[in-house]
Structures are given as structure tokens and as C-alpha cells.
Amino acid sequence: MDTIRALVFVFFFAASVSGSLVYNFYEASCPAAELIVRNTVTSTSFQDPSIPAKLLRLLFHDCFVEGCDASVMLEGNNTEQSDPANRSVGGFSVIESAKRVLEVYCPGTVSCADIIALAARDAVEIVGGPMIPIPTGRRDGMVSLASNVRSNIVDTSFTMDDMINHFSTKGLSLVDLVILSGGHTIGTAHCSSFRNRFKEESNGKFSLIDNNTLDSTYGDELMRKCSSVANPSVTVNNDPQTSMLFDNQYYKNLLSNKGLFQSDSVLINDDRTSKLVGDLANDQDLFFQNWAQSFLKLTNVGVKTGDEGEVRVSCATSN
Known part of the structure; x- marks a missing residue:
């Protein structure tokens, strides 16, 4: 029911x-x-x-x-x-x-x-x-x-205020921001997209910039994979636990300070969003119900209908 x-x-x-x-x-x-x-x-x-x-x-x-x-x-x-x-x-x-x-x-x-x-x-x-x-x-x-x-x-280095401003211009709320960020429960990212979370030492190795927002063990793992001698095309999973499954593990990762991007970590470290993150981590059905609503809003952003635009014959070129 x-x-x-x-x-x-x-x-x-x-x-x-x-x-x-x-x-x-x-x-x-x-x-x-x-x-x-x-x-x-x-x-x-x-x-x-x-x-x-x-x-x-x-x-x-x-x-x-x-x-x-x-x-x-x-x-x-x-x-x-x-x-x-x-x-x-x-x-x-x-x-x-x-x-x-x-x-x-x-x-x-x-x-x-x-x-x-x-x-x-x-x-x-x-x-x-x-x-x-x-x-x-x-x-x-x-x-x-x-x-x-x-x-x-949205850039992965954005602050909370940066993201709120970006989402609001698309008609998306703070709740939509938290929910749609949950899309990071699947997929991979190049090291360059989160390299700002580390600093390179004189010996060529990396160290964490902020131990308070990123679990040190997880950070060490990321630094090993993304060392300066590594292939620049190397990628890591957005979700280190269940990378091929769309679930609420993303929010559980945030509670453990294992958000890959700075834009992930700010969600658990900001009073405006931390409670919702906790609720979503504890209730996957809640995440799915909210995902359905926020996803619908996303697919409605700036749509063109009726006489606006065209129906292309090939997606790569206009008619």
C-alpha cells in the first residue's frame, strides 16, 4: 500500500x-x-x-x-x-x-x-x-x-553555497541538490576531478589537505591510485562499496567521510543538509521516493516543446 x-x-x-x-x-x-x-x-x-x-x-x-x-x-x-x-x-x-x-x-x-x-x-x-x-x-x-x-x-570543488546557487537557477531546491547528488552512487571519476583534495609534497608524494572531511584510510587509497607517476587517465569508483548498484550507499559513505568529491563532503558537513543525508543513509526507500521526484524535476529543466526547437534526424547535427 x-x-x-x-x-x-x-x-x-x-x-x-x-x-x-x-x-x-x-x-x-x-x-x-x-x-x-x-x-x-x-x-x-x-x-x-x-x-x-x-x-x-x-x-x-x-x-x-x-x-x-x-x-x-x-x-x-x-x-x-x-x-x-x-x-x-x-x-x-x-x-x-x-x-x-x-x-x-x-x-x-x-x-x-x-x-x-x-x-x-x-x-x-x-x-x-x-x-x-x-x-x-x-x-x-x-x-x-x-x-x-x-x-x-556544477564543479566538484564547489562549496555548498556555490551548488545551492547553481541548482536554484535551474528551479531545483536544496532537497533536490542532496537527492540528485546521490547519482554519485554509480560511476567513476578521473583523478583530476578530486585532485584538489590533496597537495603534492616536494618528494612527489601527496598528503591530505583536510583530514576532517575525508577518511584518512580512504584518502591514502585514493592517493596511491592517483600518484603523480600514475597514468593520468586512471579512474576510481565514485562509490567504493557498491559502484555498480544504484542504492543509498552513497549517503552511508558520506557519514563515514568517504565522499569522493569536495562537493560530496560538504553535504555532511553543512547543517542545512546533514540531517537529510543521515535520513537517506538509513532508509533506501526514502531515497528512491525522493529520487523519483527530483529526477522528474531535473528532466523538466528548460524543456522546449511545441513549436520550439526541432526533432533532429541525427542527434549530432541540427536539421
Whole structure:
């Protein structure tokens, strides 16, 4: 009964934030659209277990710049993809693969923006997260500028106030900030994204900058993996415990001072968010219910509908 009530709440919550988006938008024009996306995500994730986290990150990088309009997919000089902050973003080939199939069955019908949102939704469920019905009907944007990226993407070195300001400009609350940060329960990160937590000594070794926010044993492990002689392309798991499972372990890690990024650690060290972190660490159902709500809000950021934008034939180029 509690599960049913939660799903009903999510449905009405989604309807209240979806704007012009509609559930089953492609019911008549492309009935198999969501199934095609799901099958593509499932098959590629089976071949490459890193895909779900890449698709979730792709959604964030799309929606936070120009809104959820697939602007991050556009290729070319000075597009969003060309900015260094997007060089490690992956999952593009999965979206293009789904798009190619959809163009065979339903030419010029399903937007790349919807594919990204659906793929991220399916990716989370595939690795253990909740199933979330989401409305569709997004249109693809026609503007993609590298100059828009840095001012909109959250940096891993951000303070709490920095993150609050960034999220608020997208219509996302403090609670959304804490919940969506839980996406770090899956995926990996390059050492450069958290190198600011260490300082390099004269002998070439590293030491922790702040022992109060990062567990020393965990910090030593990270420093060994990311030493100056290591391959600069080396990555570590965002979640050192259950890196391939979408669960609430991320919040348990924060309680143990094992948040990988500075932007993770501030959540447990700030009075505005520490209690919620504790609640989420102790109740996975609470995390999943809140994730459904915050995820829906994320996929609604800056959407283009109706006569806005276009439906691209190829996600990499505008029509």
C-alpha cells in the first residue's frame, strides 16, 4: 500500500511540473519508442557495465546547459562537447544508436532530448534504482555553445553555497541538490576531478589537505591510485562499496567521510543538509521516493516543446 501511495504521489507530482510534456506522448506516433530506447540501453549496458552511469551523467550535462534539449549532443567547433568539462562525458553512442532505430520505425518523430531523458531513466532502473514514469514531448534545441558550459555545470570543488546557487537557477531546491547528488552512487571519476583534495609534497608524494572531511584510510587509497607517476587517465569508483548498484550507499559513505568529491563532503558537513543525508543513509526507500521526484524535476529543466526547437534526424547535427 505504501508503494502504491508513493507511485500515485509521484504521478501527480510529475503532472504538476511537466508543463507541456505529456505521458505517453508517442502512443500514437511511435508506440514502441520507449521500448526501443529501453532495449538499446539494456543491450549496451550488458556489453559495457559503465554505460548506465554515463547516461545519467549525460542527462545532467545536457539539462544544466540550455535545458533538457540535447544541445550537448551537437558536434562541431565551439559546441558544448568541445568544452573541457564535457570531454569525459560519455554515452553519446548509445543515444545515437537508439535514434537510428527510431528513425527506421518512426522517421522524424522522437526527439534526441526525449531519448536522453528516457535512457537515463532506464539506466538507473537497470542497475537497481526505481522505475519512474516520465512525460515526453521535448524538442531538440538548435544552440550549443562551449561558452555556456562552465557557468552552468556544477564543479566538484564547489562549496555548498556555490551548488545551492547553481541548482536554484535551474528551479531545483536544496532537497533536490542532496537527492540528485546521490547519482554519485554509480560511476567513476578521473583523478583530476578530486585532485584538489590533496597537495603534492616536494618528494612527489601527496598528503591530505583536510583530514576532517575525508577518511584518512580512504584518502591514502585514493592517493596511491592517483600518484603523480600514475597514468593520468586512471579512474576510481565514485562509490567504493557498491559502484555498480544504484542504492543509498552513497549517503552511508558520506557519514563515514568517504565522499569522493569536495562537493560530496560538504553535504555532511553543512547543517542545512546533514540531517537529510543521515535520513537517506538509513532508509533506501526514502531515497528512491525522493529520487523519483527530483529526477522528474531535473528532466523538466528548460524543456522546449511545441513549436520550439526541432526533432533532429541525427542527434549530432541540427536539421
